[in-house]
Amino acid sequence: MALDFTAIDFETANGFRGSPCSVGLTKVRGGVVVDEGYWLMRPPEGHDHFDSRNITIHGITPDDVGTAPRFRDVFPEVHRFIGGDALVAHNAAFDIGVIRSAAEVSHMPSPAFDYACTVILSRKNYALPSYSLPFVAEAAGVPLLNHHDATEDARACAGIMVDIAGKHGSSSVQEVFGSMKLAMPHVDAYDPSRDGLSKATRSALEKMAEMKAGIAAGTARGGRSSWSTEGPNPVPNPQADTSHPLYGQTVVFTGDLGLDRPEAKVRAAGHGAQCASSVTRKTTVLVVGGGFTASDLRSGRLTTKAHRVLELQRRGQGIEVLSEGEFMQMVG
Numbered sequence: 001m002a003l004d005f006t007a008i009d010f011e012t013a014n015g016f017r018g019s020p021c022s023v024g025l026t027k028v029r030g031g032v033v034v035d036e037g038y039w040l041m042r043p044p045e046g047h048d049h050f051d052s053r054n055i056t057i058h059g060i061t062p063d064d065v066g067t068a069p070r071f072r073d074v075f076p077e078v079h080r081f082i083g084g085d086a087l088v089a090h091n092a093a094f095d096i097g098v099i100r101s102a103a104e105v106s107h108m109p110s111p112a113f114d115y116a117c118t119v120i121l122s123r124k125n126y127a128l129p130s131y132s133l134p135f136v137a138e139a140a141g142v143p144l145l146n147h148h149d150a151t152e153d154a155r156a157c158a159g160i161m162v163d164i165a166g167k168h169g170s171s172s173v174q175e176v177f178g179s180m181k182l183a184m185p186h187v188d189a190y191d192p193s194r195d196g197l198s199k200a201t202r203s204a205l206e207k208m209a210e211m212k213a214g215i216a217a218g219t220a221r222g223g224r225s226s227w228s229t230e231g232p233n234p235v236p237n238p239q240a241d242t243s244h245p246l247y248g249q250t251v252v253f254t255g256d257l258g259l260d261r262p263e264a265k266v267r268a269a270g271h272g273a274q275c276a277s278s279v280t281r282k283t284t285v286l287v288v289g290g291g292f293t294a295s296d297l298r299s300g301r302l303t304t305k306a307h308r309v310l311e312l313q314r315r316g317q318g319i320e321v322l323s324e325g326e327f328m329q330m331v332g
Contacts, residue, residue, distance in 0.1 A: 002171060003030060003162065003165050003170070003171055003173070004030065004172070005085050005087070005088050005116070005161065005173050006026065006027050006082045006085040006088070007026040007088045007155070007157040008082070008088070008089050009023065009090070009150045009151075010022070010094070010095050010098040011058040011060060011148060012043070013043045014043075014054055015051060015054075016101070016200075016204040017094060017097045017098045018105050018201060019047045019048065019102070021042070021058075021060050021064075022038070022039065022040050022060055022065075023038070023041070023150055024036070024038050024149070024150030024151035025037040025038070025078065025081050025082065025151075025154055026151075026157070027081070027085070028158050028162065031162050033155065033158060035081075036151060036154070036155065037081045040068045041068050041069060041070060041071050041073075041074040042065045042066075042068050042069065042070045042071070043071060043102070044070060044072065044105045045070065046105065047105055047204070048062075053258070057325060058149075058150075070106070071102045075103070075110075079111060086113070086114040086115060086116060086173045086174075087114070087115040088115065088118060088157055088158065088161045089118070089157060090118045090133045090136070090157045091117060091119050091245060091326065092185070093117065093241075093243075093244055093245065094329040094330065096187050097198070097200055099113075100187070100190055100198055100201075101200050103190055103192075104190065104192070104197050104198060105205075108192065109190055109191050109192060110189065112186065112188050112189040114174075114185070115184075116173050116176070116177070116184065117245060118161055119245045120243070120245050121164050121180075122139075123320065124180060125164050125167055126140075127318070129313055129319075129321060130322070132321075133153060133156060137157075137159065137160060140159050140163035140164070141159070141163060142155070142159030142163070144156040161173065168180070183243075229260070229261060230261055230277050231261055231262025231265060232262070232265075233265060234266055234275065237271065240271050240272030241272070242272070244271045245330055246273040246330055246331070247273065248272060248273070249272075249274070249285045250273070250274045250275075250276055250283050250284045251273045251274070251275050251284070251285045252276050252277070252278065252279050252283050252285070252286050252287070253275075253286075253287045254286060254303045254304075254305035254306060255289030255303050256289045257287070257324045257327075257328075258289075258328075264287070264327070264331075267331040268287075268327075270331070278305070279308045279309055279312070281317060283309070283317075285321075285322060286306060286309045286319060287322045287324070287327045288303065288322065289324045290303070306321065
């Protein structure tokens, strides 16, 4: 087998993963990039509002996609580009989830894929303070200059996969998983006439209905939630997907996110994470809010908990630092 795959990266218009507004694809044959593709698109109807936070991240505005085709019209061409390849993505649960949720709200089928997550693979192959895409890309020798440009992110992800395969002497993505004694993840095809909606889509539709009801009743609330309450640490979901990047991790939160901290803990626990209220020697992931980006690890713009993490990292403890955006992608 040859090291053949397609790397993929989606950007979304808002917090619902079924709102893709762009996608970048990088096709690899024999470990070499041979083709790339990029599409702008309007998200599915009813889910096409743009959140200012998302615009700040990727720079795509409603005007940029105003005349672009909808996801349902773009995806057949994207699928032809992918062909029968395994998909590779950084935090693949998000990008695979984008396809599924966007297909669900577009009332269209979506195909099955084998896929690889370079977040999970990177944790096992590099020793880094953060497994954010720019950090891992630099470690893999493919520095990322324009993070959140979908094409550049997909290209960096492809370079990471090639580098990891080289470390294991593997000639295919499947061999990489075999050499690490891991099962390669797979997502089944979706048929709207047969299959129910995913949890992420159901939650988004419920929130939309609640918002409309609140507006109609004049009780809708705006603004960000307070993080004043740490809240309890829920029990990890024993039925969670073991291939999810939060599964089995011990997670601590610091700073100000768009969610109440108790809700953030519930979402993390739902994916099999054990949440905690302070950084200890058991901590494996720290989620940092307040506009944190991975580059802040070098600049020093960090909370007390984050400084504690850096101290433990210097002592050899493996702790990963996530931004709000990365965590929110992971929990859908």
